[in-house]
Amino acid sequence: MNHKNFENHSKNFPTKDGYFGEYGGAFLPPELIPVFKEITEAYQELSNNADFINELRTIRKNFQGRPTPIHHCRRLSKKLGKLQIYLKREDLNHTGAHKINHCMGEGLLAKYMGKTKIIAETGAGQHGVALATAAAYFGLECDIYMGEVDIAKQHPNVVRMKMLGAQVIPVSHGLKTLKEAVDSAFEAYLKEYKTAIYCIGSVVGPHPFPMMVRDFQSVIGTEARMQFMEITGGLPDKICACVGGGSNAMGLFSAFLADPTEIIGIEPGGTGSNPGEHAASLTHGTSGLLHGFKSLLLQDDKNEPMPVHSIASGLDYPSVGPEHAFLKDSGRVNYEIVDDEEAMEAFFALCRYEGIIPAIESSHAVAYAMRCARAGEFGNILVNLSGRGDKDIDYIYEKYGTGAKFTI
Numbered sequence: 001m002n003h004k005n006f007e008n009h010s011k012n013f014p015t016k017d018g019y020f021g022e023y024g025g026a027f028l029p030p031e032l033i034p035v036f037k038e039i040t041e042a043y044q045e046l047s048n049n050a051d052f053i054n055e056l057r058t059i060r061k062n063f064q065g066r067p068t069p070i071h072h073c074r075r076l077s078k079k080l081g082k083l084q085i086y087l088k089r090e091d092l093n094h095t096g097a098h099k100i101n102h103c104m105g106e107g108l109l110a111k112y113m114g115k116t117k118i119i120a121e122t123g124a125g126q127h128g129v130a131l132a133t134a135a136a137y138f139g140l141e142c143d144i145y146m147g148e149v150d151i152a153k154q155h156p157n158v159v160r161m162k163m164l165g166a167q168v169i170p171v172s173h174g175l176k177t178l179k180e181a182v183d184s185a186f187e188a189y190l191k192e193y194k195t196a197i198y199c200i201g202s203v204v205g206p207h208p209f210p211m212m213v214r215d216f217q218s219v220i221g222t223e224a225r226m227q228f229m230e231i232t233g234g235l236p237d238k239i240c241a242c243v244g245g246g247s248n249a250m251g252l253f254s255a256f257l258a259d260p261t262e263i264i265g266i267e268p269g270g271t272g273s274n275p276g277e278h279a280a281s282l283t284h285g286t287s288g289l290l291h292g293f294k295s296l297l298l299q300d301d302k303n304e305p306m307p308v309h310s311i312a313s314g315l316d317y318p319s320v321g322p323e324h325a326f327l328k329d330s331g332r333v334n335y336e337i338v339d340d341e342e343a344m345e346a347f348f349a350l351c352r353y354e355g356i357i358p359a360i361e362s363s364h365a366v367a368y369a370m371r372c373a374r375a376g377e378f379g380n381i382l383v384n385l386s387g388r389g390d391k392d393i394d395y396i397y398e399k400y401g402t403g404a405k406f407t408i
């Protein structure tokens with residue numbers, strides 16, 4: 001393991017131009033180049049500003065409910081073997097997932113920059129709800145662009161965003177899903193950048209977003225590392241997290257890169273390894289451009305992003321944060337695949353053995369820990385439980401009932 005090379009990783013990467021090795025950058029229409037430069041400069045100044053840092057700390061403690069605890073899965077671990085499974089409980093954040101960590105950061109940045117509106121796109125609606133929450137907290141206007149297909153599928157999240165005071169703007173061109181919503185949000189931003197700021201939902205997009213979102217999410221890893229040492233007296237042997245765009249994973253991983261801890265990112269294997277059946281961009285992707293940054297991408301021979309599938313809507317994105325592509329190439333992080341069925345088995349196991357209903361996204365990471373335990377591994381593993389599963393239960397109940405076929 002080459003962890004010693006990573007002692008100053010977060011300081012050294014990204015470079016000034018937003019690169020993690022060959023990945024990252026900012027591929028923007030000319031009008032937006034100065035706009036992103038302004039955001040980068042504002043962020044660099046504010047990340048050293050005591051008022052900004054203190055306000056964010058207070059928000060995390062009194063609004064989000066941080067620090068989130070670490071839970072030792074005693075019953076599940078005992079049932080499966082010797083490996084001790086621990087969870088970092090990001091599902092206990094206000095709004096039920098880790099996304100609020102960077103949305104409150106982005107909202108605070110908007111406030112300090114004197115912006116009055118935040119703009120974003122949303123796919124399943126999770127990012128939209130977290131951002132609408134931040135907008136309400138800071139008294140900002142909030143425009144969320146969402147494909148008409150997703151609006152029909154994600155009714156409860158659409159209602160939540162509206163109740164929180166956001167405008168949900170339907171996108172009716174093309175396939176009417178996430179990709180078109182990103183295009184429309186960018187178009188709107190081009191017209192409104194003087195008063196608005198664009199807020200991205202993961203460690204993706206043009207520089208400085210992969211860096212900013214990582215930094216805002218790094219609270220997960222910083223807390224978890226201290227808590228884990230306090231509980232067990234040492235570092236975890238392994239840590240893992242699910243990877244969609246990669247924000248909850250980067251948040252956890254960033255604190256452990258220079259440690260001798262093994263790090264594993266879990267990609268959604270969907271229903272198979274053919275194109276369109278999965279969303280495993282690190283495992284099956286090739287270098288390419290999407291949404292203003294360079295990374296590993298699931299693309300066809302015309303360099304168009306390929307259709308993707310995962311049972312977890314938060315994981316079905318055809319690319320991935322550039323820092324993950326870099327960490328994969330460097331060999332510091334390994335990426336493994338968990339498919340829909342294995343994730344569902346883990347979902348029901350966590351419900352029954354620990355009294356925790358996890359998000360299907362997070363269940364992918366739990367499934368990997370269960371796989372290691374069954375393979376006879378010992379020691380311990382820390383899993384990032386990125387979110388709670390309340391949003392998923394209607395869908396799961398329809399498809400799997402109460403999970404009678406999953407007995408462990």
Ligand SMILES: *Cc1c(COP(=O)(O)O)cnc(C)c1O
Nearest residue numbers: 202244245246247248314361387
């Ligand atoms: C959105 C989401 C994810 C995937 O996003 P990352 O940027 O990869 O973290 C994972 N888990 C939950 C609960 C989510 O809502």
